[in-house]
Structure formats: C-alpha cells, structure tokens
Amino acid sequence: MGCFVTAFLAVAQAAGQSAPAAAVDAPAEAALQTAAEIAAGRGYGAAAALLAVGVVCMLLARRMPLRYEAWGMPISLTIVILALWDAAVVLSHSTIFPRPLEVWNAAVELARSGRVFGDIAASLFRVTWGYLLAAGLAIPTGLFMGWYTRGFLALNPIVQGLRPISPIAWIPIAILWFGIGDGAGVFLILISSFFPICVGTTAAVRNISLVHQRSAMNFGVTGIPLFRKVILPAALPQILTSMRLSLGVAWLVIVAAEMVGMESGLGYLINDARNMGSRYDLVVATMIVIGLIGIVLDFLIRRLERFDEVRWGYVKQ
Amino acid sequence: MSDSANDSTPRGAPPPRAKVVVRGVHKFFQKKKETLHVLDNVNLEVGEGEFVCFLGPSGCGKSTLLNMCAGFESIDKGTIEIDGQPVTGPDPRRVFVFQEYGIFPWMSVWDNIAFGLGNRSFEEKHTIAQRYIDLVGLSGFERAFPMELSGGMKQRVEVARALAVDPDVLYMDEPFGALDSLTRLNMRSEIVRIWGEERKTVIFVTHDIDESVQIAQRVVVLGARPGRIKTIVDLSALEHPRDIDSPPYLAARDELYEAMGVSTRIGGK
Numbered sequence: 001m002g003c004f005v006t007a008f009l010a011v012a013q014a015a016g017q018s019a020p021a022a023a024v025d026a027p028a029e030a031a032l033q034t035a036a037e038i039a040a041g042r043g044y045g046a047a048a049a050l051l052a053v054g055v056v057c058m059l060l061a062r063r064m065p066l067r068y069e070a071w072g073m074p075i076s077l078t079i080v081i082l083a084l085w086d087a088a089v090v091l092s093h094s095t096i097f098p099r100p101l102e103v104w105n106a107a108v109e110l111a112r113s114g115r116v117f118g119d120i121a122a123s124l125f126r127v128t129w130g131y132l133l134a135a136g137l138a139i140p141t142g143l144f145m146g147w148y149t150r151g152f153l154a155l156n157p158i159v160q161g162l163r164p165i166s167p168i169a170w171i172p173i174a175i176l177w178f179g180i181g182d183g184a185g186v187f188l189i190l191i192s193s194f195f196p197i198c199v200g201t202t203a204a205v206r207n208i209s210l211v212h213q214r215s216a217m218n219f220g221v222t223g224i225p226l227f228r229k230v231i232l233p234a235a236l237p238q239i240l241t242s243m244r245l246s247l248g249v250a251w252l253v254i255v256a257a258e259m260v261g262m263e264s265g266l267g268y269l270i271n272d273a274r275n276m277g278s279r280y281d282l283v284v285a286t287m288i289v290i291g292l293i294g295i296v297l298d299f300l301i302r303r304l305e306r307f308d309e310v311r312w313g314y315v316k317q
Numbered sequence: 318m319s320d321s322a323n324d325s326t327p328r329g330a331p332p333p334r335a336k337v338v339v340r341g342v343h344k345f346f347q348k349k350k351e352t353l354h355v356l357d358n359v360n361l362e363v364g365e366g367e368f369v370c371f372l373g374p375s376g377c378g379k380s381t382l383l384n385m386c387a388g389f390e391s392i393d394k395g396t397i398e399i400d401g402q403p404v405t406g407p408d409p410r411r412v413f414v415f416q417e418y419g420i421f422p423w424m425s426v427w428d429n430i431a432f433g434l435g436n437r438s439f440e441e442k443h444t445i446a447q448r449y450i451d452l453v454g455l456s457g458f459e460r461a462f463p464m465e466l467s468g469g470m471k472q473r474v475e476v477a478r479a480l481a482v483d484p485d486v487l488y489m490d491e492p493f494g495a496l497d498s499l500t501r502l503n504m505r506s507e508i509v510r511i512w513g514e515e516r517k518t519v520i521f522v523t524h525d526i527d528e529s530v531q532i533a534q535r536v537v538v539l540g541a542r543p544g545r546i547k548t549i550v551d552l553s554a555l556e557h558p559r560d561i562d563s564p565p566y567l568a569a570r571d572e573l574y575e576a577m578g579v580s581t582r583i584g585g586k
Binding site: 211212214215217218219220221229230233234236308309310311312313315 | 387389406407408409411412413415418419420421422423424425432433435462463464482
C-alpha cells in the first residue's frame with residue numbers, strides 16, 4: 001500500500017514538474033526513475049516502517065473499546081501522516097523542507113538550548129495579560145449592553161464597526177503606542193479578545209429567559225445583586241463559550257504579531273529560524289509547539305465548563 | 318348560562334374579605350396590523366385565603382389575566398387592586414409560580430429557596446429555607462442542582478421558593494402542566510395540603526377540568542376570543558380531602574364540563 005501511494009505521488013509530482021517541458025516523455029522518465037528508486041528501497045525505509053506501524057496501530061485501535069479507540073485512531077492516523085510526509089520529502093528531493101526525524105532533532109535542540117522556553121513564556125505572558133484584561137473589560141461591557149437597551153443602542157454600532165478590523169491591522173498602531181515589546185503584544189491580544197467576548201456576553205444576556213427575569217423581578221431583586229445572582233450566572237455558559245473561542249483567536253494572533261512586530265516569542269522564533277539559514281526544521285518544530293500549547297489552552301478552558309454553576313447551559317433539558 | 322360576563326357578583330357565597338379585586342379589565346395585543354381583544358371586561362373578586370382556579374381553553378387569556386394580577390403585563394383598561402392598592406408591578410408579597418421551570422439552574426436547591434430572603438442573617442435564612450425544604454419534602458436535596466432533579470422535584474423547589482418569602486398571594490400558572498399524570502396527582506394533593514397549612518390566597522390557572530375540581534374552592538370559567546368570564550362555580554361545599562368518586566364531586570365536575578362546553582362522553586358521535 002505504501003509503495004502504491006508513493007508511486008502515485010511520484011507520478012503526480014513528475015507531472016507537475018514537467019508542465020513547461022517540451023519533451024513529452026520527460027514525466028514518464030521521471031516516474032520510471034522514481035519507481036526504480038522505490039524498487040531499490042532507497043530513502044523510503046523510514047516512511048515504509050512508519051506506515052506499517054501506523055496501519056498496525058489502526059487495526060489494533062479498531063478492536064479496542066470505544067474510549068481507547070478515541071485515542072488510538074488519531075494517534076495511528078498521525079503516524080500514517082508522518083509516513084506520507086517523510087515519503088513526500090524524499091520523493092521531492094527537497095534539501096530545505098525537513099523530514100519528521102529532522103524536526104524531532106530540531107525540537108530536541110530547541111529544548112536543550114532552552115531558548116524555546118523563553119519564547120513560550122513571552123508568548124504566554126502576552127496572551128495571558130491581554131486576555132485577562134480583555135475579559136475584565138468585555139464582560140462588564142457586554143452585561144451592560146445586554147441588559148440596558150439604551151446602552152445597547154449607543155454602543156452596539158461602534159462595537160460592530162470595530163469588530164471586523166483584523167487585529168493584525170492594529171499592529172502598526174500597537175507599535176506606535178507601545179513600541180516593540182510586551183506592551184504591543186498585550187494590546188493586540190486585548191483588541192482581538194475583547195470583541196468576541198463582548199458580543200458573546202451581550203447576546204447571552206439578551207437571551208436570558210423571560211421566566212428567570214420575571215422571577216428575579218418578582219422577588220424584588222435589583223441593582224448589583226440582580227447582576228451578581230441572576231444576570232451574570234444566567235449568561236455565564238454562553239460567556240464561557242465566547243471566551244473559549246477568543247482564546248483560540250488570541251493564540252493565533254500572538255504568533256502573527258510576534259512575526260511582524262516583536263523580538264521574542266514563538267512567532268519571532270519562527271521568523272528567526274527562517275532568517276538564520278533557512279532552518280525549516282526549527283520552523284516546523286516551533287509550529288508543532290504552537291499547536292500543542294493551543295490544545296492545552298483549549299483543554300484548560302474546557303475544564304471550566306464542568307462546574308455545576310455552568311454545566312446546565314451545555315446539556316439539553 | 319345565566320351568568321353573564323359583566324356580572325360582578327359571582328354565584329355562591331361571597332368571599333369573606335376581598336383580597337384581589339379585578340374591575341372592568343381589558344387587554345389588547347397588537348399583532349402586526351391586527352388588534353386582538355384578549356380580555357373583555359373581566360370583573361372578579363378573590364377573597365383572602367381563598368383558592369381560586371381560572372379554567373379555560375388555551376388562548377382564552379387566563380394566563381394573561383394572571384400575569385396582569387402579578388404586575389408582569391400592563392392593564393389596558395380597568396383596574397386590579399390588591400388590599401385596596403392598584404397593581405403597578407411585581408411585588409415580593411405576591412409570588413408567581415411559573416409554568417416552565419422558573420427556578421435558577423445555576424443555583425443549588427438551598428440557594429434557590431433562599432433567593433428571595435434578601436439581607437437576612439445566614440441563620441435566619443437557614444431556618445426559613447429548611448422549613449420549606451421540609452414542607453415540600455425535599456430534605457436531603459439541599460445541595461443538589463436543578464438538573465439533577467425530576468420535573469416534580471423542580472416544581473416543589475419553585476413552590477418552596479415562593480412560600481419562603483411568606484407571600485399573601487400565590488399565582489400559579491399551570492404549574493403542573495409539564496409533569497406526568499401520576500406526579501401531577503401527587504402535586505395537587507401536596508398543594509392543597511400546603512394551602513391548608515399556610516392559608517395563602519391562591520390563584521391557579523389551568524385548562525384541566527379535573528384539576529380544578531380537585532383543588533379549587535371556586536372555579537372561574539373563561540371563554541375564548543375575546544376572553545371573558547362565562548361562569549363561576551363554587552366548590553367550597555366540597556370538603557378536602559375530596560373523594561373523586563363521590564356524587565357531589567361528580568356533579569361539580571359535570572357542571573364544569575358543561576360550562577366548558579365539552580362532553581363527558583369520549584368516543585361517541
């Protein structure tokens with residue numbers, strides 16, 4: 001099966017290369033050459049081995065109880081994808097794009113040198129503060145806009161007008177105001193997280209059921225206790241959902257921002273790796289680190305959805 | 318029916334002291350370009366400590382009337398007075414028990430029941446909450462959240478939350494409508510027992526004839542489009558506990574079936 005796939009890729013690639021070529025039999029020649037290489041097994045050993053391991057894992061996962069299959073299947077698929085990746089690099093004779101093992105070695109190098117931890121800390125620092133500031137401002141604003149119709153009428157057009165501006169577009173202004181450094185990063189994350197949380201909170205408050213509003217009115221609860229005991233908790237499940245979405249966006253934005261306007265962080269590391277002699281192995285390793293941290297952040301915020309105070313909002317009655 | 322909609326003196330003995338007085342009340346709903354006449358000149362008196370049912374088909378305006386008494390809906394014409402004071406808005410002295418679950422799903426049973434108790438000390442809140450938790454039979458569920466409870470238990474929490482603030486009047490809007498029929502029977506007994514112990518004025522909206530005969534002292538029958546009082550049936554002669562097989566009970570039930578314009582025979586031509 002692996003041979004079949006690689007042969008297919010070879011033909012496809014050969015066809016792509018030969019597009020401007022005048023010689024009609026050039027692609028056929030290239031395909032023949034690749035087929036010969038595959039037959040000789042040159043360079044494809046790692047891919048074939050990975051593929052075999054992946055397929056075996058898949059077959060095993062299929063036989064496991066569902067809760068293990070839920071882990072086993074994605075892991076096996078990842079192994080298969082690594083195999084295809086490796087084969088594709090060998091096949092393309094690329095000298096710049098790294099093979100999986102090279103990326104692993106780059107990751108080890110990053111960890112050994114310790115530099116990556118400083119960049120992770122820098123990125124997380126900016127995201128944490130920008131995000132907390134955004135939540136601290138957006139939740140009260142959203143509660144206010146959701147509950148008071150006049151506040152909504154006054155503020156909603158402004159929020160809707162600023163919301164579609166990409167946080168990336170704010171980078172020049174961020175640098176102008178805060179210079180190159182953490183301040184600009186925090187500000188950009190604040191901009192990118194504020195609008196989703198604000199809009200989500202507003203919608204959540206406007207969706208509070210009439211029965212709950214009337215219950216609160218009936219018992220004469222008003223003012224701060226009304227917000228603390230009824231409006232905020234009623235809106236909280238939907239607020240958490242918007243916070244989860246905006247945390248994902250914040251993590252996307254910080255990398256982009258660091259690539260353009262900062263001198264530390266994971267985004268900067270990617271740029272730096274490319275600039276110091278096209279170290280694409282470091283680039284890909286950093287990308288994987290970014291993805292893994294994103295998963296961890298989402299996992300952590302999902303934990304919040306399990307509290308009894310909000311769980312009612314995620315189950316169908 | 319001899320009782321007309323405009324008759325302000327209901328059939329049967331007048332209640333001891335008027336608690337809720339509804340005079341010449343109208344309600345209109347604007348629906349696009351149409352104006353719906355929801356309630357047409359409703360006149361009614363509910364005595365202190367009385368248990369009254371509003372009975373009528375869906376869409377007759379009985380819930381609207383109840384919401385107007387509670388101050389949730391505006392009164393387009395006429396007045397509603399409670400203890401001689403016109404109703405202008407919701408008031409903690411009169412508590413509404415909702416059709417769908419009005420208890421807060423983000424609070425435990427205990428927090429829900431203590432919700433209306435305001436700034437009292439914790440000990441005081443605890444004493445009151447515990448008393449009503451016991452009254453509605455939810456001891457042991459103080460820390461449970463509503464999603465962990467059955468429909469009947471949720472409705473008990475709602476009743477306890479309403480009673481905890483010691484209101485004069487309880488408004489109940491088809492409170493048992495979402496429950497299964499066995500639970501509903503139990504809840505009716507419970508509510509009559511609680512009424513017997515607490516002696517609140519209760520106004521209970523239902524479209525279920527049997528429910529009204531089982532629980533109410535007086536049944537106000539409303540007709541639909543526009544909603545007006547067709548007749549008022551006095552059941553105060555029927556002592557609790559009511560025997561649903563006894564001839565007086567069956568006679569009262571038949572009278573209500575007739576007032577509602579439905580047959581007591583099912584499946585005939």
